Amino acid sequence: MTPLAAADLRDRVVAAVDSRSAFLQELSRAVWACHGLGWEEQPAVDAILSRVRALPGDVVVDEGIGGFATAFRATVSSSRSGPHVATIAEYDAVAGIGQACGHNLISAATVGALVGLLPVLDHLGGRFSIYGTPAEETGGGKMLMEDAGVFDDIDALLMFHPKDINTVGQRSLSLIPITVEFRGHAVHAAAFPHQGRNALDAMVNFYVGVSTLRQQLRMDGRIHGIITDGGVTPANIPDYTRAEFLCRAADRPYTEHLVDLLKRIATAAAEMTNCEAAFPAPERMAYEAVEPDDNLCAMMRANVEWLGMPLVEDEPILWASNDSGRMTQRIPTATLSLSIGDPPLGEHSYEFMAAAASPTGDRALSDAAKIIALTAVDLMAVGTD
Numbered sequence: 001m002t003p004l005a006a007a008d009l010r011d012r013v014v015a016a017v018d019s020r021s022a023f024l025q026e027l028s029r030a031v032w033a034c035h036g037l038g039w040e041e042q043p044a045v046d047a048i049l050s051r052v053r054a055l056p057g058d059v060v061v062d063e064g065i066g067g068f069a070t071a072f073r074a075t076v077s078s079s080r081s082g083p084h085v086a087t088i089a090e091y092d093a094v095a096g097i098g099q100a101c102g103h104n105l106i107s108a109a110t111v112g113a114l115v116g117l118l119p120v121l122d123h124l125g126g127r128f129s130i131y132g133t134p135a136e137e138t139g140g141g142k143m144l145m146e147d148a149g150v151f152d153d154i155d156a157l158l159m160f161h162p163k164d165i166n167t168v169g170q171r172s173l174s175l176i177p178i179t180v181e182f183r184g185h186a187v188h189a190a191a192f193p194h195q196g197r198n199a200l201d202a203m204v205n206f207y208v209g210v211s212t213l214r215q216q217l218r219m220d221g222r223i224h225g226i227i228t229d230g231g232v233t234p235a236n237i238p239d240y241t242r243a244e245f246l247c248r249a250a251d252r253p254y255t256e257h258l259v260d261l262l263k264r265i266a267t268a269a270a271e272m273t274n275c276e277a278a279f280p281a282p283e284r285m286a287y288e289a290v291e292p293d294d295n296l297c298a299m300m301r302a303n304v305e306w307l308g309m310p311l312v313e314d315e316p317i318l319w320a321s322n323d324s325g326r327m328t329q330r331i332p333t334a335t336l337s338l339s340i341g342d343p344p345l346g347e348h349s350y351e352f353m354a355a356a357a358s359p360t361g362d363r364a365l366s367d368a369a370k371i372i373a374l375t376a377v378d379l380m381a382v383g384t385d
Helices: 006-019 021-032 042-053 103-123 141-147 199-216 252-272 294-306 350-355 359-382
Strands: 060-063 072-077 084-090 127-133 156-163 174-183 222-229 240-249 276-278 333-339
Touching: 006 021, 006 103, 006 359, 021 042, 021 103, 021 359, 042 060, 042 072, 042 103, 042 127, 072 103, 084 103, 084 359, 103 127, 103 156, 103 359, 127 141, 156 294, 156 359, 174 199, 174 252, 199 222, 199 240, 199 252, 240 252, 252 276, 294 333, 294 359, 333 359
Parallel strands: 084 127, 084 156, 156 333
Antiparallel strands: 060 072, 072 127, 174 240, 174 276, 222 240
């Protein structure tokens, strides 16, 4: 087999992705129509894998990896040795909104990267895998898969997420959840108010205390939450209230500091109202900060520039969190964000959901597929015999 020049490899990748643009857009729309939450994404998985299995070439599909029903791996391998390069597909929806985080674009882009690599695979070395990862929004699916050893043999990880700017190498925020409960004593609010201990008053004091704290936070600190239980009837003094909050920051120590501050505020709020505060184990997992690899990001950035796409370089932090953080601290990772609408276009909104099924979203998934595939070519070309 006559080796191909680097320019020829790149041209073939781009041409392959362009030739299947309608196929990739149709896949994106199919996943966009799936509103399954974490661990309930089987229709989205079926939509992805039915199309992966229809691709030419020897694509090996493994479903239910790690013991998780809606997790999968799709791998293509060269006949020559080289690194194992991977990318991540996400497909769970945002509760109450749908595909408002653009996971349909992520899924389609990863399949597009596979499409781009198939014509040049024999000129490379190693393997390329798509990992389908459930429950990103709330379930920490990637962390559970990591604990099961699913990602142990990955040498490089290439990740894409839609956004409202083009950028490479963004870090994310670490995240620690905290649940706060207050318990008091319920009595008739009109007849015996002097005998009650109002857990709702404790919760209100706590909420106001957290809001007051925010102006003293470090620039990267984030605290936000909801009251999930505020009482049962206005005729009674509430004896139980509950809230769920999330603390975030660029580094884990400061995030832990924020959690400690919230516990101190809750304890003070309980003392003010003669109630008791408790901090049961939260239902969701803590996320570590995404920490991209500088060298791998430089490689990806060069491919973005080769495609002629402008980049924003002064947004080093993605002001959100992802369950891939712990992986990125162990596996060299490049992170890519591409715009699907003009700023400010915030994730988890109806506007973002609409953009994820728009022509701008279609263009982003095509560009992301090319960038992932081209970066994989750079990595896998090094490993050829």
